[in-house]
Amino acid sequence: MILVAGGTGTLGTRIVRALATSGTPVRILTRAPSRAGHLTGPGVEVHLGDVRDPEAVAAAMKGVTAVVSAVQGFAGTDPAGAQAVDLDGNSNLVNAAIDAGARRFVLISATGAASDSPLSLRRIKFQAEQALIHSDLEWTIIRPTVYLETWIGLLGDMITAKGSVTLFGRGRNPINFVGADDVAALVAHTVGAPDLVGETLAIGGPENLTLNDVAGKLLVLQGQNERIRHVAIPVLRVVSTVLRPIKPTVATLAEFGIIMDTTDMTLPRDTARARVPGLPTTRLADLLARVKYAA
Template identity: 40%
Template sequence: MILIVGATGDLGSRITDALLQQGEPVRALTRDGASVAERWPGVDVVTGDLKEPGTLSAACTGVDTVITTANATSRTAPDTVESVDLTGNLNLIEAAENAGVRLFVFVSALGAAPDHPMPLLRAKGLSEERLRASGMASVILQPDVFMDRLIPIVVGDPALSNRPVTLVGDGDRHHSFVAMGDVAAYALAVLQHDGEPGHQTIRIGGPRPLSWRDVVAAFEHELDRRVAVHTVPPGGPAGDLPDFVVQLLTALEGYDSPVDMTLTSATFGVEPTDLESFVHAFVSAAPTSVPS
């Protein structure tokens, strides 16, 4: 039995769909059992909450593998980074260890560290530290920035509506943007990989490091028109971008995060999604675009 925590999220739902297509027995920990049961009739639904440790024991009982994608980045209080990404994950790791779970697959984030100044990466780092100290085998997936979440907000939506793109700083730093589908593919691949994983950490990125200027250029090529760019200094107002996006863009402007995926891709048989394919799919899926 495979327990999915975060099954209703974007990444968790991809993993759940794929596991069911493979005929795997799946259990989902959720606060809304009715919606999960309606979407996936074949899933064993357990009602619970990471913030309530007493609900996690039943979810982990009889489970061989736990895969968790849960996070609080798109939630509201009382779900916070502290309550979900830190305390909630620690609760889940303890419950899984006590239940005799063999393998724990944890979707973390590139750069996670117990002493990181950013609360999310600190919470992920502390959870990783606890997981490595557990008696379970573990696979920690550390994806770089998700294409699917940040590119549409920063570049895709403004480009399609013919509005200027707002970048924090010069937009010249390079990061290994990764498609969410690739991360789901790695979560599945580690289940079939030969041998016990022990405590393994897998850094995940796209086929090549990209700057925000590269992303803008890809949309210009796909749309066959110029996309205006407006830059703002770190710490200054950034138009109508959400606060959490501004904070992330500001942080990304302070470093580069190249990830060489050559060996990892070959080892697990996952072909990285390139920017051009992502942009083409995004534009093709849009209901309308503003003509030049």
């Protein structure tokens, strides 16, 4: 039995499907079982629980041999979400896995995870990685670039609601995007691959795209003109600093926007694809061909 924490999310949904399709029994850990409604079927269990609650996490481990953590608290409304979910929640999962004798642990981190990153999320991801590395579990860490599906969702919803897009920064920085299906295929393979124990694998996609590119294509798809507005970097810097004490969630999003617009967001070495040949390579056009918007 494999426990997938975050099994209801963009990536987690695809991991659960990939594992279930290969006949592996899966248990999804979620705060709201209704969010796993699209995943129920043979070999898939749903378990109610919050990774911030050690007792709930321990209860989810019964009969589990491997854990995949695809949780994240960064995008929620709780300003302390990343610390509580990505760090403390993952630490609860690691401790419960040790106590339950579940030896294998695959952690989804993010590219750029580092102790000295200017982005708090990446520092937190690095700390979560270190806690796992220093456990005696058989660990593998996956560091994906940015998911195409996440940004198609975010920008597409903005266009549906407003008929336009507002980007943080100039939107001209090349960013490596990866398909969540590609990452899910890697994760499903990794859980059953003893040769990948003790490795940290970075995975990206075949394209470096700017947010202007992605937004422009989505606007065309929805029959809108190229109406892209930009919030200037100096404004974002002020927002990130001044709003920190009163609106920390907005400040963190501004901080993320600055990083995405001003730092190297490409992936120089795709260590996952070098290590695991044959993974799918999803492109933006593949996903846009499947997107349907109301006329």
